[in-house]
Amino acid sequence: SPVNLTRAGLHKLFVRQDVQTAINASLPNVTIFATGGTIASQGTSNTQTTGYSVGLGVQQLVDAVPELLNISNIAGYQISNVGSGSINETISLKLAKMINEELAKDTVSGVVVTHGTDTLEETAFFLESTVNSTKPVILVGAMRPATALSADGPLNLYQAVTLAGSPAGRDRGTMIVLNDRIGSAFYTTKNNANTLDTFFSTEAGQLGVFINQVPFFFFAPSEPVGRVVFDVTNVTDLAQVDIVYSHQDMDPALFNASYSSGAKGIVFAGVGAGGMSDKASLAAEELYNATGIPIVASHRSTDGFVPDGGDFTIASGFYNPQKARIVLQLGLTAGWGEDKIKEAFAKSYPKP
């Protein structure tokens, strides 16, 4: 159930959101969906920055930053409270549906999702692919728990709420805010397991930065080329898609194992621009010929693109394996055949 986080919320007065009246009609209404992660975590001392535990609720996240209520009227939903390695399709689908409903309300300016950083890019890209609105959807997290010296969560949250309530955040798809930067959910990736500056966009670059907490975009609003938006209103399960990691001496049996365990599509994180060993390639080709299962070639390098599919693979273009997996899942769930899936991937990159 929704938790009301207006100024009154600071004094722990909870009101049903549907009877909420804006506390300050001149401020934008922003809704926070909390899912867990380091931003909602506590250690046992202020110097502990590993091995902490998730546990803070949405009310506590907002209470920690009372300044939020100078810039917005806030409502909050607790969707889950887990490390982001445990975010699953049930949570992602619930988020997509609730956010679509929330943004359809005239009164709501934008939404913020608080999330663990480990898989934040996946949920961000899932929402980029399933939320149909011109209003801002902002994913935010932290690299240090809330109890740490120099915790990064509070200012990240303040910046995320600022952007969600700002007209400057419109018509730009889903965005990721961390460490003073604004990145497109389409391209942004977690690049370092530990450091504060872990998120950056690959070839596409950052969309913008915060200057004294004011969002500044380098370019006028635009959407990523090739973005496909799926309607998941009536979707309850997603097609299983597995990722197979390519490396020297990789086990060719992984393709069959994946199919046998129920995969309806396979993405492989290829060496270089979508490569794998001759033996693995043969196994993949045999599986494709026997079953017709779509196999998408992506890259295990953080950056770059895969321009060419072979006879039996679909090139992922700029999508990294975890994002290619989401495109394939959504396409298969929508009942798309191979040609339509190929077309969706091909839309995101130029033909060589």
Ligand SMILES: NC(=O)C[C@H](N)C(=O)O
């Ligand atoms: N910085 C973080 O949020 C990492 C955390 N393990 C998570 O993804 O939930």
